[in-house]
Amino acid sequence: MQQERASSPSGRWIDLEEVSKVSSLARLGLSEEELEGLARQLDQIVAAVAKLSEADVSGVDPTAQVGGLHNICRDDEPRPCLSAEAAIGNASQTSAGLLRVPAIQ
Amino acid sequence: MSVATRVDWEAVIGLEVHAQLLTRSKMFCSCRADYLGLPPNSNTCPTCLGLPGALPVINREAVRMTIRTALALNCEIPEFTKFDRKNYFYPDLPKGYQISQYDLPLSRNGWLEVEVEGRTVRPGITRVHLEEDAGSLHHAGEIQNSPFSLVDLNRAGVPLMEIVGEPDLRSPLEARAYLTTLRQVLLYIGVNDGNMEEGSLRCDANISLRPRGSEGLGVKVEVKNMNSFRSLQRALEFELRRQSELLDAGGEVAQETRGWSEAEQRTVSQRSKEEAQEYRYFPEPDLPPLRVSREQVEEIRSQLPELPPARRARFESQYQLAPQLAGLLTARPQDSQYFEQVVGHGVSPQLAANWQSQELQGLCNAANLGVEECRVGPAALAGLLRLLEEGKISSRSAKEVLAEAFESGRDPAQLVRSKGLGLIQDPEQLGQLVEQAMARQPQAVADFQAGKTQALRSLVGLVMGMTKGQADPVLVDRLLRERLGSPQA
Amino acid sequence: MTLLEEPIPELARRLRRRQVSAVELARESLAQVERIDPGLGAFLRTTPELALAAAEEADRRLAADPEGSSPLCGIPLAYKDVLCTEGVETTAASQILRGFVPPYSATAVARLNALGAVPIGKVNCDEFAMGSSNENSSYQTTRNPWELDRVPGGSSGGSAVAVASRLVCAALGSDTGGSIRLPASFTGVVGYKPTYGRVSRYGLIAFASSLDQVGPLTKTVEEAALVLAAIAGPDPHDSTTLQEPVGDLLAGLEQGVRGLRLGIPREYLEVGIEAPVERVFESSVELLRGLGAEISEISLPTTEYALAAYYVIAPAEVSSNLARMDGVRFGPGAERAQSLRQAYETARHRGFGPEVRRRIALGTYALSSGYYDAYYLRAQKVRTLVAQDFAQAFEKVDAVISPTAPTAAFRLGERTADPLAMYATDILTLPANLAGVSGISVPAGFAEGLPVGLQVLGPSLGEAMCLRVARALERELEIWRQAPPLERVAA
Numbered sequence A: 001m002q003q004e005r006a007s008s009p010s011g012r013w014i015d016l017e018e019v020s021k022v023s024s025l026a027r028l029g030l031s032e033e034e035l036e037g038l039a040r041q042l043d044q045i046v047a048a049v050a051k052l053s054e055a056d057v058s059g060v061d062p063t064a065q066v067g068g069l070h071n072i073c074r075d076d077e078p079r080p081c082l083s084a085e086a087a088i089g090n091a092s093q094t095s096a097g098l099l100r101v102p103a104i105q
Numbered sequence B: 001m002s003v004a005t006r007v008d009w010e011a012v013i014g015l016e017v018h019a020q021l022l023t024r025s026k027m028f029c030s031c032r033a034d035y036l037g038l039p040p041n042s043n044t045c046p047t048c049l050g051l052p053g054a055l056p057v058i059n060r061e062a063v064r065m066t067i068r069t070a071l072a073l074n075c076e077i078p079e080f081t082k083f084d085r086k087n088y089f090y091p092d093l094p095k096g097y098q099i100s101q102y103d104l105p106l107s108r109n110g111w112l113e114v115e116v117e118g119r120t121v122r123p124g125i126t127r128v129h130l131e132e133d134a135g136s137l138h139h140a141g142e143i144q145n146s147p148f149s150l151v152d153l154n155r156a157g158v159p160l161m162e163i164v165g166e167p168d169l170r171s172p173l174e175a176r177a178y179l180t181t182l183r184q185v186l187l188y189i190g191v192n193d194g195n196m197e198e199g200s201l202r203c204d205a206n207i208s209l210r211p212r213g214s215e216g217l218g219v220k221v222e223v224k225n226m227n228s229f230r231s232l233q234r235a236l237e238f239e240l241r242r243q244s245e246l247l248d249a250g251g252e253v254a255q256e257t258r259g260w261s262e263a264e265q266r267t268v269s270q271r272s273k274e275e276a277q278e279y280r281y282f283p284e285p286d287l288p289p290l291r292v293s294r295e296q297v298e299e300i301r302s303q304l305p306e307l308p309p310a311r312r313a314r315f316e317s318q319y320q321l322a323p324q325l326a327g328l329l330t331a332r333p334q335d336s337q338y339f340e341q342v343v344g345h346g347v348s349p350q351l352a353a354n355w356q357s358q359e360l361q362g363l364c365n366a367a368n369l370g371v372e373e374c375r376v377g378p379a380a381l382a383g384l385l386r387l388l389e390e391g392k393i394s395s396r397s398a399k400e401v402l403a404e405a406f407e408s409g410r411d412p413a414q415l416v417r418s419k420g421l422g423l424i425q426d427p428e429q430l431g432q433l434v435e436q437a438m439a440r441q442p443q444a445v446a447d448f449q450a451g452k453t454q455a456l457r458s459l460v461g462l463v464m465g466m467t468k469g470q471a472d473p474v475l476v477d478r479l480l481r482e483r484l485g486s487p488q489a
Numbered sequence C: 001m002t003l004l005e006e007p008i009p010e011l012a013r014r015l016r017r018r019q020v021s022a023v024e025l026a027r028e029s030l031a032q033v034e035r036i037d038p039g040l041g042a043f044l045r046t047t048p049e050l051a052l053a054a055a056e057e058a059d060r061r062l063a064a065d066p067e068g069s070s071p072l073c074g075i076p077l078a079y080k081d082v083l084c085t086e087g088v089e090t091t092a093a094s095q096i097l098r099g100f101v102p103p104y105s106a107t108a109v110a111r112l113n114a115l116g117a118v119p120i121g122k123v124n125c126d127e128f129a130m131g132s133s134n135e136n137s138s139y140q141t142t143r144n145p146w147e148l149d150r151v152p153g154g155s156s157g158g159s160a161v162a163v164a165s166r167l168v169c170a171a172l173g174s175d176t177g178g179s180i181r182l183p184a185s186f187t188g189v190v191g192y193k194p195t196y197g198r199v200s201r202y203g204l205i206a207f208a209s210s211l212d213q214v215g216p217l218t219k220t221v222e223e224a225a226l227v228l229a230a231i232a233g234p235d236p237h238d239s240t241t242l243q244e245p246v247g248d249l250l251a252g253l254e255q256g257v258r259g260l261r262l263g264i265p266r267e268y269l270e271v272g273i274e275a276p277v278e279r280v281f282e283s284s285v286e287l288l289r290g291l292g293a294e295i296s297e298i299s300l301p302t303t304e305y306a307l308a309a310y311y312v313i314a315p316a317e318v319s320s321n322l323a324r325m326d327g328v329r330f331g332p333g334a335e336r337a338q339s340l341r342q343a344y345e346t347a348r349h350r351g352f353g354p355e356v357r358r359r360i361a362l363g364t365y366a367l368s369s370g371y372y373d374a375y376y377l378r379a380q381k382v383r384t385l386v387a388q389d390f391a392q393a394f395e396k397v398d399a400v401i402s403p404t405a406p407t408a409a410f411r412l413g414e415r416t417a418d419p420l421a422m423y424a425t426d427i428l429t430l431p432a433n434l435a436g437v438s439g440i441s442v443p444a445g446f447a448e449g450l451p452v453g454l455q456v457l458g459p460s461l462g463e464a465m466c467l468r469v470a471r472a473l474e475r476e477l478e479i480w481r482q483a484p485p486l487e488r489v490a491a
């Protein structure tokens, strides 16, 4: 899938540009100053979790879930829904029963 | 640039089709899957609203229908499959991720047999996987001018199959034929209603160009927003032209997503590659994976109906129908079922085929109905056609009666009786009319007797006219000949 | 002295004999909250009307069928604010959910309601349960009742304090990396993290879906067993719940530890456990040995990588789970946003505190193309090794014991500036979440006046084993009879 990376060429584990990209992807809306602060902290944290690279995981399968369950399904039976009022009752902006957001481009 | 050196560009097209499943409930919750016409946001629950704390539960039937589809498309069904999260922000996606499938889909490596202009091609199917639909967005007025978008989540969470085709299609026409055939298969196996306008069947296309004969791949453009077969073909034709002109002029095609504008009949750039999404797929922790047993696969396979190519071939051989007619009568499973029921009532297949595909289909098209929905059932049509076969009514009368039965829902055979539309076969009554006709047209009588045998036709026509087409034309012919004697040599 | 000092089985007896009514208990609980909680900050909100209505209903049931009603009927409880409660604001201690009133209740809450338990209110926690000190709540500070300038532990700090301070009989918390056990240890109560899948997560506002479990915080082990029995078991709304029957969690409680094999992981003692905590642990071990347990040293070799794996997997799931917090369907929106992106960014920037942002950013990074294999996939493989460690350990021993945390409750503000130091607080608890095994923290003594817990880890579905070992220690120590010195905080 993707290649592994052991460390950053700049000597930092994660740089401002990457933190900025991550903030944008996650819609965190951080200011320049906040990004710089976060970059410093993330750099330390990523350096710490990079300890993972020392673990010998050759031949080990990944574990996404621990329950060991399979084929948990439900029958195709419709059941009553929430009322439309309850469905949008917590929304800050609505219009004629619909949720309102700034226009998609 | 001279014509001789101009590059002959070949299109390389792959389609990505999204098809809503005809389950009763949604993919991961128990809200209704049939959301059309409901008041906005009234078909929702904590799960499909993406409320904090709500969890998904897999709809067993949706999995079954996807396997059914994959088998109809000749796919392999791996023993192990799982759901993944595809993360992105969009107002129609309540959880901020779509539950989809990434590296271990329900099926892969299939193909579809497609007839295009008398040739058979066999484009590959990369995979068929299962995911959830998003909600729908509405706008006050034109989308470009609207200051806000309105979100209805009634559709959010409806089971959606993604059918990814290999880039094996070589022309817009092939692409259209592929989509038509794919839709036909989905209708046959009863997993989708095939409605492109309502969006229960949706299609995106990837298209790139390369010099014909080359094996390389050009820069790929993704085209979206095509909601009919025609717009698919037009959009791809437009892209073929646009890209080849660009390349011919020494330019480069940009890798991007373009949307088809029906109003402008052209594609418009929507998003460039640089803005491409980073979906951060990872295994859905809320859903245990699925193990699909071989027994289950074989059980589902054994329940597959006869699929369109097989049925078409059988219609050609069993009923001796021309390929085109067999194709028409197998377009939808309901069409072929109707036909076989009519034939089952003892009507000759050729007659049944002609009448269903022309007269009845014409009436149905005008009324925007499928044959199975119209008021003339297979038994009624068969009754009418038997009268025609037995020479008891004229085909003109049959057409009239069919139209009336189509409107009123009355039984055509009864209509024939009540309207006295049966053929006049009484020799005495017809004999009198024949004599009247001979008296009115002495010239025709003379012409016939002088050897111009075609003059007989105008006399027959006259009698038919006098009876408003109800006279038995064979009997009229015989009676005329008896009276006129043999023509002079 | 409050009635709420009595354990639930004793209160249940009195309720059945009509020596006390559920309404009286509810009033007592609400009065205690009013009197004491302003100095502690455990409750985000109380629900007096719901509580009294539930209490009246409980009294009717107790009158109609005293022997047939649940021991939890009429018992005052509190819910961590990450559990959805129908009609009652639920915020996960985050500004982004301010004002959110769920139209449904979490399965665990609904099951307790159905038994006649009385909901007193919603208690504080770290924002979205992310934290080890409860200092990440965006609403208020919760204080440790034993020493008010110390943290109660997190993230279920409000639940722990509400129980430790006898404001309610029991509380539900959630445990993703130690969030039940750690505050239980810091405040001197019992905290149980069930086997992954034993309790439904439906209606639990997700932190890290593959690690989260709902569980009880109580004064005593028997109470923990009672509450756990009420909430455990398969739920059709949560596909990850285990199908195995829960069984009788109370039956083996008093069996003691004679002949049980208890393992102490060598690696757990190498994480820098403070001396007073280590002394409490050693005396617990001696006590258990004295009770007939066979104590041995075992190895959980992947421990050194567990923290790193946890701080990749949990944030990765966080980054996805918290994407739904977008201000569109619930929570404060961005009224004047000019674009969709601005609306999302404004709502999320205003709504998320620093620790939540940090984890979302870290998780987004770990899942991004180019880093997925090095971080997320590798962490999942390490997770396999952690689970294998436990599986192998439980072939040799019946349960694993350790201190719950390397330290007792630390001072407010002491670790807030250093995320890594805060993360290390969970070093002894989070491996159990990675492996999905069950674990309990039971009061084991005091380190310089602060409570300290013993952690007992059992195999998957080893609920009864954990409870039995914990109960053996509890019976000897009876620490639950010591309430924190509350009179100085009483209003």
Ligand SMILES: [Mg+2]
Binding pocket: B100, B131, B162
């Ligand atoms: Mg898709």
Ligand SMILES: [Zn+2]
Binding pocket: B026, B029, B030, B031, B043, B044, B045, B046, B047, B048, B049, B157
């Ligand atoms: Zn729903």
